[in-house]
Amino acid sequence: MADAGAPAAHGLTVLAGPTAVGKGTVSTFIRDNYPQVWLSVSATTRAPRPGEVDGVHYFFISADEFERRAAAGDFLEWAVVHGRNRYGTLRSTVSEAIQEGRAVLLEIDLQGARQVKAAVPEANFVFxxxxSWEEMVRRLVGRGTETPDEQQRRLETAKLELAAEPEFDSTIINDDVQRAADELVSLMGLTPNPR
Structure with a gap:
């Protein structure tokens, strides 16, 4: 049973998967094409990048405030990323969106998905x-954002992440962003947009 501070499962979908699978790309497509889906905004301790708006891209908070809120159980999930900055999903924002009747999508990593599953096991978990493995390698290398050593480390992590697929309720193959997004929206109980 979910704890009393957890949001109601109705309307909550968690999307996770291995590195370079395209979670962010699918989420961006949904944000741009499905305004009825509320994408969670994470809190972070990192400084805003140029053009980022507090409350839109992230909730930018101090490390002290993050620690205080984590200790108070204010996060559904949180993690330290790359050993430096903290990122987390605030329970209050998710609960408010669900109470408003919104279909809520959390696009998070595997560690975060496991934390949410512990808090809200009734949510819809989508992998x-x-x-194919070859396509994932091509995508990771093709982005050109990591060094060869970092690429290798991420691919080793991806092998472990792929093994977690049975922990999820559903699997979507990201062979086409629009098709994958439409399938995800359908799994959320919404009707995909006609094209």
Whole structure:
């Protein structure tokens, strides 16, 4: 049973998957094409980048405030990323969106998905998978944002992340962003947009 501070499961979908599978790309497509879906905004201790708006891209908070809120149980999930900054999903924002009747989507990593599952096991957990291992390697290398050593480390992590697929309620193959997004929206109980 979910704890009393957890949001109601109705309307909550968690999307996770391995590195370079395209979670962010699918979420961006949904944000741009499905205004009825509320995408969670994470809190972070990192400084805003140029053009980022507090409350839109992230909730920018101090490390002290993050620690205080984590200790108070204010996060559904949180993690330290790359050993430096903290990121987390605030329970209050998710609960408010669900209470408003919104379909809520959390696009998070596997560690975060496991934390949410412990808090809200009734939520809908969706695993985004690559069409093949070779395609995932191509996507990771093709982004050009990591060094060869970092790419290798991420691919080793991806092997472990792919093994977590059975922990999820559903799997979507990300062979086409629009198709994957439409399938996810359908799993959320919404009707995909006609094209």
């Amino acid at each position: 985004l998978a690559p069409p």
